[in-house]
Amino acid sequence: QKRRVAEHDLDEAALKPYFQLDRMIDAAFDCATRLFALEFKPLDVPLYHPDCRAWEVTRNGEHVAVFIGDYFARGSKRSGAWCSAMRSQAKFPDVQSPIVINVCNFAKAAPALLSYDDARTLFHEFGHALHQMLSDVTYESVSGTSVARDFVELPSQLFEHWLEVPDVLSQFATHAKTGDPMPPEMLEKVLGAANFDMGFATVEYVASALVDLEFHDGAAPADPMEKQAQVLADLGIPPAITMRHATPQFAHVFSGDGYSSGYYSYMWSEVMDADAFAAFEEAGSAFDPDRAAALEQHILSTGGSQDAAELYKAFRGRLPGVEALLKGRGLTAG
Structure with a gap:
């Protein structure tokens, strides 16, 4: 860690205010909109915990899925991060749209701030969610992430790359207090430290x-x-x-x-x-x-x-x- 700071002069404490949870959620949604024309509208529905949030996912006005985010750590939750489908997409025996959930263990605060690794985790799990939400198969048994082990991680790890796209960070990595975008020199350090x-x-x-x-x-x-x-x-x-x-x-x-x-x-x-x-x-x-x-x-x-x-x-x-x-x-x- 000392060598990383010396070589990249990367101050995690100074970096964290630029990775607000809400802004990173917006960033993931925006990338999905630009790539797949998906739109995300908040839903006011009862969920299993007050920390959870839900969105209706549509495309060209047509319903695609429901996406739920359960982002904060709590005592009753196991550690780690994962994606699950409460209901997977299928066309037989009946047509059903997916209900997909991302679960993380970020620290709850106002505003909630993420490390760069946390932000990558958010994008990773949302890549899994896209695999579930964009599924278009007949049988639930082969829907979404029901694929070979190595292929499960392809969409999730692939979506992480969009967090590193400079114009995504420039637009969404804004300071929690000032609202200013991440300075170019800090952005360069973040991307430069990725291969440390x-x-x-x-x-x-x-x-x-x-x-x-x-x-x-x-x-x-x-x-x-x-x-x-x-x-x-x-x-x-x-x-x-x-x-x-x-x-x-x-x-x-x-x-x-x-x-x-x-x-x-x-x-x-x-x-x-x-x-x-x-x-x-x-x-x-x-x-x-x-x-x-x-x-x-x-x-x-x-x-x-x-x-x-x-x-x-x-x-x-x-x-x-x-x-x-x-x-x-x-x-x-x-």
Whole structure:
């Protein structure tokens, strides 16, 4: 942290007033409007907790979904952030529109201020929500996020990129007291710090993913810690970089078949989201209408109704490559 401050001169305390929760919600909605022509109207309806808020989502005057935001931490809520569908989209046996909820654990205050990581979390979960709300399939069983594990995280991690679009931050990252937009030099520091320590983080993550894969290759190891040490030694992991999670408490490895040998999928999703956002960059705009239409048609609306690889190729014209991820993490030139 000291090195990050020294290299990027980034003062989190000075930065936080620019990330008001309400303004970041507005930013996420505005990006969805510019990309998919969605509109969000507040709903005055009874909800399960007074902290919750609801919006009707429409397009061209037609109802699309109901979106609920439950953003503040409280004692009865488990930690973390997630997206759920109280009702998923379907056309059979009856037509039903989705009711989607984003749950976070931000500190409640007036005004509620977020860290940059909190703002990224908000965009991430709203990416999941878009996957649910824009679903257009026949059967609920393959609706929205009912897709392969790595494909679940593609829309969410992809939507995070719009938080880093300079004109989005310029418009919505306004000071809680003065209303002034974030100064250009601060904006530059925020974006410049995004790749801080990416070499360490990449090696740390890949090591954990490869250990997970090795645990599930063949018979279960008699001594998992001995197997872990062997894998790390074979990989030549630098001694200064330890496992991202200690194996005995690494829930993703041992919590059930949903994740077993699948920890790598988060970074594979990053490969896809970086490659997918590069399609917008190649088109010349983060809000290119043709790319947005292709994203909705081939990925956001299709759920698990078709093979994920075929859907990605339909959107991108090819399967994803690792180049955009490495470039985005600052690990390669260009």
